[in-house]
Amino acid sequence: MELLAQQARFTVIKEIIRIPLIMNISxxxxxxxxxxxxxxxxxxxxxxxxxxxxxxxxxxxxxxPLGKGTSGYEIRSVLGFPMRTEWIVTLYEPEKRLLFASTNSAVPYEGSMEFEPVEGGTRLRYRFSTKAEGIAGLLDPLMEFFFGFRFRANLENLKTILEKSRPGA
Structure with a gap:
């Protein structure tokens, strides 16, 4: 009887770990x-x-040239470890939007960059989402906080670089 109870608990835990968790950053x-x-x-x-x-x-x-079907890779430091991912451009509308998705990654992802003219400049909307299972899925809330922080910092860095490179700046 005890063995059956242990097997049942193990099955429940195994199913919980399989639940995909989605991280959305925008x-x-x-x-x-x-x-x-x-x-x-x-x-x-x-x-x-x-x-x-x-x-x-x-x-x-x-x-x-860059367009739908363009492929590439990046090596990103994730929690201090190098992680290589391969990606493909899934939609490209010059000066409007660029959508991309992983083709080979430990955690599958997709994202987009959308450009909109606004008074005095450009609004950039950057979106990124992943679907993680297993241990990575269980760590999702922590990872969403960490990656959300990194994305904000990276976008602020982008803003600084582009605004300082203005002619006469």
Whole structure:
């Protein structure tokens, strides 16, 4: 009887760990630069390691200009450990939006950058979501806080870089 109770508890725990947890991060920032400048900077994948402190390296692996189907990778420091992810652009509308999704990652993700002209500059909407299972899923609330903090810091860094690079600044 005790063995059956233990097996039942184990089955329940195993099922709880399998429940996928979704992390959604969304931030908006206004950068006092023309939309074309902001979009051009963010469309150059080589800049990812400049404005994102935790990106160690990023590169495009496909041929041709940036567009739907463009693929690449990044190596990001996650809690001090290098993590390589591969991604693909799923939608690209120049100077409007860029959607991307992981193709090979420990935790699958998707995200978007949307550009909107506003008085005095550009509003950037950056969204990122993951679906984690197992131990990573159980750590989701902690990871959402950590990554939310990192994304805000990275966007503030982006704003600083772009606003300081203005002619005459």
């Amino acid at each position: 931030h908006n920032i206004v950068i006092t630069r023309p939309l074309k400048d902001v979009a051009a900077y963010l469309s150059d994948i080589a800049n990812d390691s400049v404005w994102q402190e935790d990106v160690l390296k990023s590169a495009v692996t496909s041929q041709g």
